[in-house]
Amino acid sequence: MGDNTRRLEAVCEKVVEKVRPTADQDKRLREIYNLISGIITKFLSDLGVEASVMLTGSVAKGTHLSHDQDLDIFILFPVEKPLEDIKRLGLEVGERVASELGVKPERRYAQHPYTRLQFRDVRVDIVPAYNTEKGTRIITAVDRTPHHTEYVKKSLSEEQKDHTRVLKEFLRANNLYGTENMVGGFSGYLCELLIHHYGTFPNLVSHARRWTPPVVHVYAPDQIEPCDSPLVVQDPVDPRRNVAAATTTKAFSHFVVLANMFYEQPSEKFFTPIRIDASAETVKRVLSEKGTTLVSVVLERLPPIAEDNLWPQLEKSARYLRKKLVEQGFPVIHTFCWAGQGRAIIFLESQSVSTHPIRFNLGPHITTSWEKQRAYLGKRVSSGDVVAGPYLVGDRWVSETRREEINIVEGVRRILEKGHGLGRQIRKALRGSRVSLDPLEAATSGEVLNTILSEIRRDQLVQRFRVAHGCG
């Protein structure tokens, strides 16, 4: 065991060397921040607006990764200022900065709009917020961020900041970092609090191996709102809030399994994404071995929508398509999405390309008024569609109608045409989409092929296991 722990620490040290930004990198980020905050301060002072500029996020906290060049710049306004003014001023500031730097501003939406711009290789977000007192009620969702930044800066040691970086890299390599995608993983702030709680990454790993949900870290249990999350970590800045609220059971379980695998066979390999190199032939062969059908819905022209917002909408659309298809008698067993370069694809894996013949239609209960039951019976009895019944199942009428047997492609097209239940902002894109049974028609890049192969095999954890145990 002791030997094992030392190996774990050794791996950890090597990873720190890779993911800790160099002094030069940090100096450069700092210079860019100073340049931009200077522009902002001058602009606001020219306007006579009272506000302060603050660097927040992982760069401010010192928990950023060497390959993560993001600046989160907050403009903090007095709480008395109307929200409309703040939104407007925030966007004006963003445009002024972009114009002075000679780059294009991109308007993005979280709870309220903010500006994103790319300056050289650095992504800069310029976000307006309220300068609230710590511990008081926040006004907008981002008002907590400055307090989180302050809390982490003062609470984590330099070593713990490095260990946070290691944790983030571990999660990132295993698709568990971030909460805004299909994973429902771990946010950066959650990583910082977990390292603060367990002290080091190796200690977190050896505890997480035995995690049984719910895992609860609270200091004021009576103040947190009840929840059924697998992980509950009370926010030191706002005791009502569970920092891990967005972490799904799936992501939690993945982390526990990965902690076990990593603890058993510590290796730097756990910090590198699993590389798969799918060929069209492999994808074809695996589908044929499974005997399933893969339907792809290709959205060629996505509306201008932030990735954080795109994923939930794709996911929602995929869930809706699956639900409707299952209702229509298609045995869909899995859905997954891919997005990139302004395109997106929803994939649906089905056990059959055609529907089952019978559709069960629920009618009234026998406790409904007889007049209604009689009307139902009269209608159904004279309907040519009914192939069996109406009959009673327990205390409820049911009839069977024969489905027009349709191919799943046609089934998907019909659902898309109606468009209800699909992600609102991409409904239009879905309507003009292509639906195909040939996965290779959709797979226009190796990246798409890799996604398909990984999802139809569902073998991300298996791959980690193989790598760890040197088998396969």
Added chain:
Amino acid sequence: MGDNTRRLEAVCEKVVEKVRPTADQDKRLREIYNLISGIITKFLSDLGVEASVMLTGSVAKGTHLSHDQDLDIFILFPVEKPLEDIKRLGLEVGERVASELGVKPERRYAQHPYTRLQFRDVRVDIVPAYNTEKGTRIITAVDRTPHHTEYVKKSLSEEQKDHTRVLKEFLRANNLYGTENMVGGFSGYLCELLIHHYGTFPNLVSHARRWTPPVVHVYAPDQIEPCDSPLVVQDPVDPRRNVAAATTTKAFSHFVVLANMFYEQPSEKFFTPIRIDASAETVKRVLSEKGTTLVSVVLERLPPIAEDNLWPQLEKSARYLRKKLVEQGFPVIHTFCWAGQGRAIIFLESQSVSTHPIRFNLGPHITTSWEKQRAYLGKRVSSGDVVAGPYLVGDRWVSETRREEINIVEGVRRILEKGHGLGRQIRKALRGSRVSLDPLEAATSGEVLNTILSEIRRDQLVQRFRVAHGCG
């Protein structure tokens, strides 16, 4: 409404004329009873056994139907006599009666064995029981019967006995009479208590139209055992017992619907079973219209088993076959049985003749010890059967294997070969059974064809509705 009630009463009167036995019929039954009770009394007195003979059942109560020639003859022993002696003596008496009448005794089993014999056109059951005091705990299940007989004899008026006959005929014509078959319908004693409660058949019908489960008739609510039956009728002879315990929600609901149909369009037609006359061609056409497949499991040689016991076993076997087939990926939507002339058939209606390709296999939870999870992973990863995973669904491992695609006939054969979960006494018969996809191969009589047509159309209530409304 008044007009309607009068029509209802008129129908009721006409039915009474048909179902009330003639004086000659009753005289004949009485003579046969006297003959048999004489034989029994003499036999027991020769043996020096203290016991009395009693006529029980519907003939004794005066609620029997003209076409129902059954005598239930009870031999009542003192409560001190050991059960083994009673069982032995009961069978000896049965044999003696059969021998003196020159007929063949049939040994049958309820909770304990009794003798059935056919004398001319009368079915005679000779049943040993304990002569318990009314209101005291019974020893065997049949000990209540004499008390039920006494209760009904003294409580029902002659008119109410006739109305009980009408109710029984109504239920019988609609497959709701009796509790020992697939219907889970209304027992004779329940019919008598319902008529006692509502006074007349028309009054029962007009109340039953608005029945909302649970319908509760109790006089000592604290004494009855809690149950979730749709109908609760406390036994006047044993307050712990719900006389309607065996009545299913399905049978209850059928009765409510039929009460509405009959009330609305009173007609003698409701007292005649729906006649269907199925041809092989009709059965073929309906199946082809539905697009479903009908598998028949034909049991050519049934063991000597009473019909009351055969039905539950057939039903159990059908349920088991369905469950197993669904597990194996066959979309079975309906099962039904037929039995007659020493043969029985289990029918399975399926949406497809072949399985779906993927089987989902559940593995351990992530809270299981890592050693067990690792062993599971190691085994699954090296297995050639796995086509996807293992992966996590929530906090549980799942893997996908490809099913060998098989035809439903082969699927049924494999389940029958194993034989677990099938009705114990017919397991042997099932093993030597034929399994066929051709419904006409099994349909060796018009009666079987009628059963098939009625079940694949599931239209018994629809037919009643059509007849009542003169449509179709």
